[in-house]
Amino acid sequence: MQSVTTFPKQIEISPVLQSRYTQSAAHPKEFGEYISDHMFVCDYRNGAWQEPLIVPYGDMSLSPCALALHYGQSVFEGMKAFRLSEDSATIFRIEKHYERFKRSLERMCMPVPGAELFKTALIELIRLDRKWIPDTAGASLYIRPLIFASEGKFGVKVSSEYRFVILTGPVPALFSKPIRVKVETEFHRATPGGTGFAKCAGNYGGAFYPTQLARQQGFDQVIWTSAGDNPCVEESGMMNLLFIINNTLVTAPKSDTILDGITRDSLLTLARDKGWKVEEREITLRELEEACRTQQLQEAFGAGTAAIVAPIGIINIYGVDYPLPEVTPASRMFALRDALNDIRLGKTEDRFGWNTLV
Numbered sequence: 001m002q003s004v005t006t007f008p009k010q011i012e013i014s015p016v017l018q019s020r021y022t023q024s025a026a027h028p029k030e031f032g033e034y035i036s037d038h039m040f041v042c043d044y045r046n047g048a049w050q051e052p053l054i055v056p057y058g059d060m061s062l063s064p065c066a067l068a069l070h071y072g073q074s075v076f077e078g079m080k081a082f083r084l085s086e087d088s089a090t091i092f093r094i095e096k097h098y099e100r101f102k103r104s105l106e107r108m109c110m111p112v113p114g115a116e117l118f119k120t121a122l123i124e125l126i127r128l129d130r131k132w133i134p135d136t137a138g139a140s141l142y143i144r145p146l147i148f149a150s151e152g153k154f155g156v157k158v159s160s161e162y163r164f165v166i167l168t169g170p171v172p173a174l175f176s177k178p179i180r181v182k183v184e185t186e187f188h189r190a191t192p193g194g195t196g197f198a199k200c201a202g203n204y205g206g207a208f209y210p211t212q213l214a215r216q217q218g219f220d221q222v223i224w225t226s227a228g229d230n231p232c233v234e235e236s237g238m239m240n241l242l243f244i245i246n247n248t249l250v251t252a253p254k255s256d257t258i259l260d261g262i263t264r265d266s267l268l269t270l271a272r273d274k275g276w277k278v279e280e281r282e283i284t285l286r287e288l289e290e291a292c293r294t295q296q297l298q299e300a301f302g303a304g305t306a307a308i309v310a311p312i313g314i315i316n317i318y319g320v321d322y323p324l325p326e327v328t329p330a331s332r333m334f335a336l337r338d339a340l341n342d343i344r345l346g347k348t349e350d351r352f353g354w355n356t357l358v
């Protein structure tokens with residue numbers, strides 16, 4: 001399958017007749033409450049990406065036989081843009097998101113749009129809907145690139161047609177208070193050789209049931225573990241999982257069962273830059289339990305684009321609640337979060353080249 005296409009031509013832009021923007025969109029209260037006026041759309045057919053368009057956001061028609069709905073060829077990304085001033089904004093780590101999108105698409109036998117198409121589409125779309133980027137502290141514009149198999153066929157096969165869509169919407173700062181998490185050892189999110197490293201739709205559908213059970217038991221999230229006799233802790237919900245154990249920042253190494261988070265990568269880069277001790281290595285559940293019991297576990301948090309840092313207050317292991325030391329503004333995880341935010345908001349120099357100015 002031909003995969004990489006260079007950017008062919010200008011993106012054709014259709015204006016909205018009436019903006020759906022209201023002042024309340026500047027202060028979003030929930031994730032996904034608002035969707036901006038425009039979306040990017042580009043179809044893949046006859047082995048090539050067709051004309052790229054930016055059109056008013058709205059429903060689209062789709063065959064009920066669309067292969068994505070039946071066999072799950074659907075891959076997404078999640079990224080953010082931030083307001084710098086009235087007429088400037090930044091998009092965070094476009095290249096890194098593109099690389100991951102590519103890896104996910106390849107794993108699902110899907111065509112990869114060219115890097116230039118991806119980048120130009122994002123920049124044009126965010127420029128056009130700039131007013132939707134909230135300026136409330138901590139809030140941002142969430143960006144959702146998505147590619148799904150659109151060919152309508154019954155047969156189990158690799159689709160020959162796809163639709164690439166990019167949607168955006170203002171989102172608030174998430175998760176301020178510490179969460180309760182349950183270590184899940186019965187259900188697994190990912191297995192070696194599987195698709196855990198890819199942001200493909202099925203991974204998330206499969207995670208709902210164990211997460212719902214954990215919610216019914218009073219937890220906010222699960223901690224996923226590897227299958228086998230000596231489980232290792234992997235991720236928490238849709239976030240990577242980081243610990244401070246004995247003054248060392250520890251997280252699971254990248255593998256095919258771990259989603260290669262861009263927040264994780266950014267926080268590790270900043271921690272190393274600050275001279276912290278950092279270890280990317282396997283963490284067995286036994287080690288975590290021991291670290292909880294002996295109070296060597298000082299901090300634990302999830303890391304992801306939506307929340308940046310989600311502090312963990314209680315970890316439940318085999319039915320036992322282990323409360324962590326109190327989360328305070330002086331907790332070290334917030335020093336990392338603030339350093340990341342300062343770069344994204346242009347308050348400190350972008351030394352790692354993470355921002356794209358639009």
Ligand SMILES: *Cc1c(COP(=O)(O)O)cnc(C)c1O
Nearest residue numbers: 238239240259261262263304305
């Ligand atoms: C998206 C995602 C993450 C976090 O990745 P970021 O790039 O930091 O947003 C972590 N785990 C899973 C399972 C994810 O889908």
